[in-house]
Amino acid sequence: MRYDVAVIGGGPSGATAAAILAKAGISTILIERNLDNVKPCGGAIPLGLIEEFSIPEPLVxxxxxxxxxxxxxxxxxxxxxxxxxxxMVRRERFDSYLRDKAVRLGADIREALVKNIESHDGGYRITLSKGLPPVEASYIIGADGANSRTASELHFPENExxxxxxxxxxxxxxxxxxxxxxxxxxxxxxxxxxxxxxxxxxxxxxxxxxxxxxxxxxxxxxxxxxxxxxxxxxxxxxxxxxxxxMKPRKSFTQENAILVGDAAGLVTPANGEGIFFAMRSGKLGAEAMIEHIRHKKPLSAYEKNFRKLYAQIFFGLQVLQSVYYRNDRLRESFVAICQDRDVQQITFDSYLYKKMVPAPWSVQMKIFMKNIYHMTKGN
Ligand SMILES: Cc1cc2nc3c(=O)[nH]c(=O)nc-3n(C[C@H](O)[C@H](O)[C@H](O)COP(=O)(O)OP(=O)(O)OC[C@H]3O[C@@H](n4cnc5c(N)ncnc54)[C@H](O)[C@@H]3O)c2cc1C
The missing domain is CATH 3.30.9.10 (D-Amino Acid Oxidase, subunit A, domain 2)
Incomplete structure (x- = not known):
């Protein structure tokens, strides 16, 4: 059997993508090297994610x-x-819930390590471990984490x-x-x-x-x-x-394959938050894949959309990290700035829902001046 889509990696990004594809009636296989895998992770997730993906109460x-x-x-x-x-979630429970959901919605699942991927008959042939028969698919979603085998097999740019x-x-x-x-x-x-x-x-x-x-x-x-x-x-x-x-790859879309989550490098600098972006990219990637399969819309729409939604947040946190994480005097200043109620409010608003909410002009000026004061003091 040839699947429409093979999703490689059953963490939050892959399981989310597989669930959305299967629900849309796209034939999907989710390949995970170890169904008992416990991803080392703090498991901190924002309220916005819990609401958007209807994460059941007992998991939080x-x-x-x-x-x-x-x-x-x-x-x-x-x-x-x-x-x-x-x-706060525990990944051993969280990931298996997401994978089970994908299976309930109609995705096939296979426990195997993807060893290599080659072009085959206008699609892909995926070689698996344990002597299992290869899987054929027209499209691939690489969701196999920071050391993505998919990315290297398909020659995506490096994770920098x-x-x-x-x-x-x-x-x-x-x-x-x-x-x-x-x-x-x-x-x-x-x-x-x-x-x-x-x-x-x-x-x-x-x-x-x-x-x-x-x-x-x-x-x-x-x-x-x-x-x-x-x-x-x-x-x-x-x-x-x-x-x-800690940095998105230069490109994470090809004509017939995309990368999502950590495989694409979608973790924000400064705070290392990845679960939200894994699930959001899994969702955006799967939606673009459905549009591509049904209406021939280019898969590059996924990457454009992701960058449009989140480039500002990635940039802001990159600046914060490169300015304040340089030495202890600057860290001391950073913590001092965190005392400001307006700074706290902006931080919480943008963390919880990943939206940059513009503060009133007077607040922006006050924060700007405090930054300048603390940075000069820190230096
Ligand atoms: C110590 C630590 C703490 C963290 N704390 C937080 C936190 O508190 N909050 C937060 O938001 N983020 C945190 N992160 C980041 C977060 O864990 C990741 O961003 C998130 O797990 C990415 O999800 P993913 O599905 O893209 O990748 P992963 O969760 O890494 O899942 C990839 C999956 O692919 C499978 N796989 C890999 N290679 C293959 C292969 N060749 N064949 C088949 N399957 C394969 C793996 O077994 C794995 O299940 C932390 C990370 C670390 C390391």
Whole structure:
């Protein structure tokens, strides 16, 4: 049998794309190398995503509206989201829910590693592991994460910038009690010289992690320092690590194939947020694929649409990262700016729904002046 579309990778981007295609009656196969895969991830998702994709309540294990940021000197700014929350999910449950949904809507699923992809009879032939028969499909959606095999087999441009992130899971204990309902972010070169450290509470554990540019610093040493600085004596019961692509590929669309999610590099700089963009790109990609199959509209519409919707957010966060993550004095200034209520409001609004809401002119001027003040002070 030849499928219309083969979706390679069953994380949030691939499972979302497969569900939308199958629901539209497009014959779809979802290929995932390990159906028990637990993607190393903080699992923080914004309210906008929960609403748009109708994520069931039981999957959102925590709804956190309290957040604090900590500066290199230990200054802590506490914030409260007035109209929303960060949802915490566990990827082992979240991903299997999304995959099951795709199957319920009519997608076939196969557990196998994609080894190579070749052009075949106007479409593709996909070779699988375990001696399984190859899969044939007219179109491909590459959703196979930061180390995408699809991208390399189909010669997409390289993923230019990657962070490597590690996270440890701790059982709740008296030392971690105060974090039960609080997201805390650490801006501190000893924890991460170019990214940040995080403390994310889940129902049955607390995830503590940090990241840094790939091959630049000793990630394990940074994580160790983070735990020491927290004064934590409890031992983790699980260590996990993975890459995060921090820049969209120069192009993620071809005539008959597209990349979505991490495979396309769709994670925002500065905060490393990827689940929202994985699911949004999965959705936009699948919709463009349906239009292409039904009405011959070019697949490039997907990439254009994605860039139109989110280029501004990616650019804004890139600027923020390159300005404020350079040294501890600038990080100190960044945390100081976070004390401003208007800055908090703008940050929460844009995080929750990924819309750049323009602030009134007077607020923009005030924030601009504060930025200048803190940057000069920081330098
Ligand atoms: C430590 C860490 C913490 C993070 N925390 C957050 C967070 O709190 N919030 C947030 O929004 N983002 C976070 N991210 C980023 C987020 O995890 C990713 O952006 C998101 O998982 C991307 O989804 P995806 O479906 O595109 O890719 P993935 O989730 O990576 O899924 C890819 C899938 O493809 C499969 N696969 C790979 N190769 C093949 C192959 N050859 N054949 C078949 N299958 C294959 C894999 O098994 C996997 O299931 C974090 C990342 C890391 C590393």
């Amino acid at each position: 294990e925590k709804k956190l509206s309290r957040m604090s940021v900590r500066s290199p000197k230990g200054r802590i700014i506490s914030m409260e989201m007035p109209n929303g929350y960060v949802g 910038l990657q962070v490597i992130a590690m996270q440890q899971r701790f059982s709740y204990c008296s030392e971690l009690k105060s974090y039960e309902d609080l997201v805390e972010i650490w801006f501190d070169a000893e924890v991460s010289p170019d990214f940040y450290g995080w403390i994310f509470p889940k129902t049955d554990h607390i995830a503590i992690g940090t990241g840094t540019e790939f091959r630049k610093h000793d990630l394990k040493a940074l994580q160790k320092r983070f735990i020491e600085k927290m004064g934590l004596t409890e031992k983790p019961y699980l260590d996990e690590a993975a890459k995060i692509p």
